[in-house]
Amino acid sequence: MQVPAPFDYERATSVDHVLTLLAERPGDARIVAGGHSLLPMMKLRLAQPEMLIDINDLTDLDYIRVDGDEIAIGAMTRHAGLLSSALLGEHYRIFRDAERVIADPIVRNRGTIGGSLCQADPSEDLSAVASALRATVVIQSATGRRTVDARDFHQGPYETAVGDAEMLVEVRVPIRPGAGSAYEKVERRAGDWAVASAGAFVQLDGDTIKDVGLGLTAVGAPHFTCVEAEEALRGQAASAENVAAAAQLCHDACQPQADQRGPEDYKRHLARELSRRVLTTSIARARGEQS
Amino acid sequence: MQVTMTVNGNEVTEDIEPRLLLVHFVRDVLGLTGTHWGCDTSNCGACVLWLDDVPVKSCTTLAVMASGRSVRTVEDLAQGGVLDPVQEGFMQEHGLQCGFCTPGMLMTARWLLDHDADPDENTIREAIAGNVCRCTGYENIVRSIRWAAAHADGAEQQAAPATDEVTA
Numbered sequence: 365m366q367v368p369a370p371f372d373y374e375r376a377t378s379v380d381h382v383l384t385l386l387a388e389r390p391g392d393a394r395i396v397a398g399g400h401s402l403l404p405m406m407k408l409r410l411a412q413p414e415m416l417i418d419i420n421d422l423t424d425l426d427y428i429r430v431d432g433d434e435i436a437i438g439a440m441t442r443h444a445g446l447l448s449s450a451l452l453g454e455h456y457r458i459f460r461d462a463e464r465v466i467a468d469p470i471v472r473n474r475g476t477i478g479g480s481l482c483q484a485d486p487s488e489d490l491s492a493v494a495s496a497l498r499a500t501v502v503i504q505s506a507t508g509r510r511t512v513d514a515r516d517f518h519q520g521p522y523e524t525a526v527g528d529a530e531m532l533v534e535v536r537v538p539i540r541p542g543a544g545s546a547y548e549k550v551e552r553r554a555g556d557w558a559v560a561s562a563g564a565f566v567q568l569d570g571d572t573i574k575d576v577g578l579g580l581t582a583v584g585a586p587h588f589t590c591v592e593a594e595e596a597l598r599g600q601a602a603s604a605e606n607v608a609a610a611a612q613l614c615h616d617a618c619q620p621q622a623d624q625r626g627p628e629d630y631k632r633h634l635a636r637e638l639s640r641r642v643l644t645t646s647i648a649r650a651r652g653e654q655s
Numbered sequence: 656m657q658v659t660m661t662v663n664g665n666e667v668t669e670d671i672e673p674r675l676l677l678v679h680f681v682r683d684v685l686g687l688t689g690t691h692w693g694c695d696t697s698n699c700g701a702c703v704l705w706l707d708d709v710p711v712k713s714c715t716t717l718a719v720m721a722s723g724r725s726v727r728t729v730e731d732l733a734q735g736g737v738l739d740p741v742q743e744g745f746m747q748e749h750g751l752q753c754g755f756c757t758p759g760m761l762m763t764a765r766w767l768l769d770h771d772a773d774p775d776e777n778t779i780r781e782a783i784a785g786n787v788c789r790c791t792g793y794e795n796i797v798r799s800i801r802w803a804a805a806h807a808d809g810a811e812q813q814a815a816p817a818t819d820e821v822t823a
Binding site: 365369371372375399400404407416418420468469470471474555 | 656672673674676695696697698700703709710711712715716717719720722763781782784785786
């Protein structure tokens, strides 16, 4: 029987309430949203916060909407909401691709985008999606809001840019008209963490790659991406040869660790092959050749 | 700390530790042992119940998180001594062998059919991807849910077994 260590529990009524509670217990308190990453860690005693702040009543943080030239996603938006969103489906198929393979439908009813990013698991799928899209993350504190690039958000396994008395409140993704995007994951069984995953978006100007973003997870890719591959593709022809060369750079740049999910060379192979596939699909979608 | 919630339509108030998981609350505090405690790691789905009308894994939800909300467990499926069509379907199509996964399967299936009255096989298989069965190979579970979809009006339903048989 897995039982968390004892803790105090508070249910927050507003973001300000969360920030007040965090300030009262610096370093001791953790925010819980869906709880499907944090509670398993607590059951295994890998995490032992002395206080949990439940933010499930903050339903005003559950939204996906256009805000200027960006899509704004509230921190309490659940995986199921990301999967079913027509707005995200229209602009970024990468979310639908990824959400279909994140955990299972029941877990997706609980887990949130804010919780997933703040858990900062090295195999987290949404971290790769946010990195691929060069999203930004809005962090709120008692003194105001600040914005951090998704690629600077993760500072190591289970470590983020969110300070002790701060809270992630929103994820923002630039709208890129005409962009195609895609996500692919290899997992040992349905709903598992990734052996490796890759995500991409591609924006075309004729047959030239105007802009591109790559995301990689579970393969030790710095900042969940491969900037070498992105730089190699930008301004180049959207050809199979160029895509294959960029995928090889992903293979070379990642730093996977052998574990129960596979040896290092297999994970490097997956980084290359999945990068090639998501870039190819993104190009096809940008051209309107594939739904 | 004190929690108050609605469970299967009844308001309950209990004094519990914040670290008590919802699955243990319904089973050990309320005595509703229809919800099963399986893998304890949010993988198997035997503990699925509804929290505010959405299926969740109760081994990965704190009971205090359900305070002020409504919980529905498998005990609430049969109404007035008549089985829910999904329960009837699992009987008619042999959707269980050992029965351990069945409560979670039933709660997931009921929610699916409430939102998609005529799901195809792929839709059913995706919907139950968070519910693991080690006996049936899923074929008969898919048939059972299809049966329930085809008999949503309650036709051919039998009387529910006596309560002590259901909870034994």
